Amino acid sequence: xxxxxxxxxxxxxxPLGHVPDPPSKFKHYVTALFIIGLLFASAYQTEATFEELxxxxxxxxxLMEQMLPPDWAYFxxxxxxxxxxxxxxxxxxxxxAIMAVxxxxxxxxxxxxxxxxxxxxxMFLNLIRTIPDLLKAAxxxxxxxxxxxxxxxxxxxxxxxLISKLLxxxxxxxxxxxxxxxxxxxxxxxxxxxxxxxxxxxxxFMSYTLYTFEVNIRAAAVLGLVGAGGIxxxxxxxxxxxxxxxxxxxxxxxxxxxLIIDYTSTKIREKLL
Amino acid sequence: MSxxxxxxxxxxxxxxxxxxxxxxxxxxxxxxxxxxxxxxxxAAIISKAILSGILNPDWDYVYLPEGEDLLRGLxxxxxxxxxxxxxSAILCVPxxxxxxxxxxxxxxxxxxxxxxxxxxxxxxxxxMAIIFIKAVGPxxxxxxxxxxxxxxxxxxKLFSEAIENMDLxxxxxxxxxxxxxxxxxWFAVLPQVFPDFxxxxxxxFEINVRSATILGVIGAGGIxxxxxxxxxxRDWNRVGIILLGIVVMVTLIxxxxxxxxRRIV
Numbered sequence: 001x002x003x004x005x006x007x008x009x010x011x012x013x014x015p016l017g018h019v020p021d022p023p024s025k026f027k028h029y030v031t032a033l034f035i036i037g038l039l040f041a042s043a044y045q046t047e048a049t050f051e052e053l054x055x056x057x058x059x060x061x062x063l064m065e066q067m068l069p070p071d072w073a074y075f076x077x078x079x080x081x082x083x084x085x086x087x088x089x090x091x092x093x094x095x096x097a098i099m100a101v102x103x104x105x106x107x108x109x110x111x112x113x114x115x116x117x118x119x120x121x122x123m124f125l126n127l128i129r130t131i132p133d134l135l136k137a138a139x140x141x142x143x144x145x146x147x148x149x150x151x152x153x154x155x156x157x158x159x160x161x162l163i164s165k166l167l168x169x170x171x172x173x174x175x176x177x178x179x180x181x182x183x184x185x186x187x188x189x190x191x192x193x194x195x196x197x198x199x200x201x202x203x204x205f206m207s208y209t210l211y212t213f214e215v216n217i218r219a220a221a222v223l224g225l226v227g228a229g230g231i232x233x234x235x236x237x238x239x240x241x242x243x244x245x246x247x248x249x250x251x252x253x254x255x256x257x258x259l260i261i262d263y264t265s266t267k268i269r270e271k272l273l
Numbered sequence: 274m275s276x277x278x279x280x281x282x283x284x285x286x287x288x289x290x291x292x293x294x295x296x297x298x299x300x301x302x303x304x305x306x307x308x309x310x311x312x313x314x315x316a317a318i319i320s321k322a323i324l325s326g327i328l329n330p331d332w333d334y335v336y337l338p339e340g341e342d343l344l345r346g347l348x349x350x351x352x353x354x355x356x357x358x359x360x361s362a363i364l365c366v367p368x369x370x371x372x373x374x375x376x377x378x379x380x381x382x383x384x385x386x387x388x389x390x391x392x393x394x395x396x397x398x399x400x401m402a403i404i405f406i407k408a409v410g411p412x413x414x415x416x417x418x419x420x421x422x423x424x425x426x427x428x429x430k431l432f433s434e435a436i437e438n439m440d441l442x443x444x445x446x447x448x449x450x451x452x453x454x455x456x457x458x459w460f461a462v463l464p465q466v467f468p469d470f471x472x473x474x475x476x477x478f479e480i481n482v483r484s485a486t487i488l489g490v491i492g493a494g495g496i497x498x499x500x501x502x503x504x505x506x507r508d509w510n511r512v513g514i515i516l517l518g519i520v521v522m523v524t525l526i527x528x529x530x531x532x533x534x535r536r537i538v
Contacts, residue, residue, distance in 0.1 A: 039355065039356065039359055041352070042352035042353075042355040042356045043356060045348060045349055045352035045413070046352045046353055046412075046414055046416070046417050046494065047414055048356060048414045048417050052409050052414060053409065053414075053418070056408035056409040057408070059407060059408045059409075060405075060407070060408035063404060063407050063408065083306065084306060084307075086303075087302070087306045087307055088307075090299060090300070091303050091304070091307065094300070126524070127520065130483070130519065130520045130523040130524055130527075131519065131520065132483045132484065132486055132487045134399070134490060135486065135490075135497070135500065138490065138500070138504055139323065139504070139512075142319060142323070142504050142507075143316050143319045143323065144312060144313060144316050145313050145316075147308065148307050148308065149307070149309065149312075218395065218397060221397060222397045222399050222400065225399060225490060225491060226501075235400065235403065239403060251396070251400065254395075254397075255392065255396070258395045259391065259392075259395060262391070
């Protein structure tokens with residue numbers, strides 16, 4: 001078959017002199033090579049081998065066998081630490097959410113117009129978010145000792161970072177109309193924020209707070225591993241005595257609670273927005 | 274002249290009151306349950322020590338010729354995140370097709386897929402790591418497997434949403450020309466969802482770098498182990514340099530990955 005080209009003026013097809021080359025795939029090959037190299041280097045660094053995994057599989061099967069059936073009687077003693085986990089998440093989320101309001105206003109470029117103010121605030125928020133909550137908890141445990149307090153503090157900072165980030169991005173995307181109207185009638189900054197900004201973001205704020213609460217419940221469930229209160233402490237307790245059926249009980253209980261809270265919170269969030 | 278006023282919308286006083294009462298009860302219950310015996314007297318001293326440790330990091334720890342230094346710890350962390358992300362990005366594809374509601378004929382099938390993914394998501398990676406340590410022994414490999422399995426939950430969900438948002442036109446066109454299922458997958462589905470897949474994988478990689486820094490707390494490799502050692506031996510200058518190293522690494526990864534993701538989408 002002859003290669004042809006559409007001629008716009010004569011409204012006919014005319015034979016084409018040359019066939020255009022397909023786009024070069026060189027870049028894709030280089031990227032693929034780079035990724036494969038990265039994977040091999042990582043496998044070397046972590047000493048990951050298929051052999052070890054396959055040799056380990058019977059061990060895992062044995063572990064699963066020991067986990068089943070779960071120790072149903074163990075649910076009773078872990079109700080109280082589970083409630084503590086929920087309390088920690090509630091308080092951590094609340095404190096974080098309260099602190100997030102002024103910080104997100106300070107980080108939004110359409111509320112605070114000066115760069116000297118909103119850039120440092122954003123940097124501070126980024127800094128908070130780079131350190132994982134379990135490490136924050138470990139540091140707070142070193143400062144305040146074992147218990148729920150360091151856990152709550154770690155969750156507070158974590159929530160602060162998350163909610164502030166989501167919230168300031170929402171504030172920057174709000175409708176300018178009401179803000180201009182407020183300025184036009186001579187409102188001061190506080191009135192401007194209270195009547196111009198707040199009504200536009202309050203639903204989002206509640207939604208983000210609920211979302212953070214969901215994340216915090218999951219986080220709070222493992223904070224006990226570093227001694228920061230909640231149900232996580234019981235993993236160490238039972239694993240230390242090789243009571244895997246009890247570990248299974250803790251895992252199942254946590255799963256059920258998290259799924260219930262997730263479901264409820266998602267339903268409420270759907271209603272809010 | 275007649276005046277008229279706009280009627281206020283009926284206030285849902287009863288509804289608001291219920292919520293108010295419920296919230297108050299929740300907070301009373303939460304505060305009452307937390308034991309608070311004041312801060313330890315040493316708290317202020319230790320905070321000061323940690324602060325001065327962060328301000329005067331132990332620079333010698335960055336590179337030690339005999340090993341077990343900051344750079345190797347961070348490299349280990351990165352390697353765990355890379356491998357874990359790769360494993361989950363491969364393994365989550367079948368889950369994503371299972372959970373996407375425009376692929377299967379019956380809603381129940383995708384429903385079970387979504388439920389399975391949310392169970393995997395709920396299972397904390399650090400608990401998975403504990404279980405894998407039992408299987409392959411302590412070390413980075415257990416961390417890799419834990420991250421690889423845990424990330425399936427989130428990546429599978431995001432991938433399945435990408436599949437659900439796909440344009441079905443090309444699929445129908447290929448079907449009309451008599452393509453088989455594999456050809457449809459290869460020429461109609463994959464080209465559409467691949468950029469989304471890549472972008473989500475990079476996003477998950479950012480999260481996994483953060484997660485990999487904590488795996489060491491329970492002995493699954495990475496920078497977490499020396500950090501916990503430094504914390505328990507109260508070597509605050511070393512804590513300072515490790516924290517600094519984590520912050521720098523996470524920030525750099527975020528910047529690079531964010532740049533790549535903007536290029537892709």
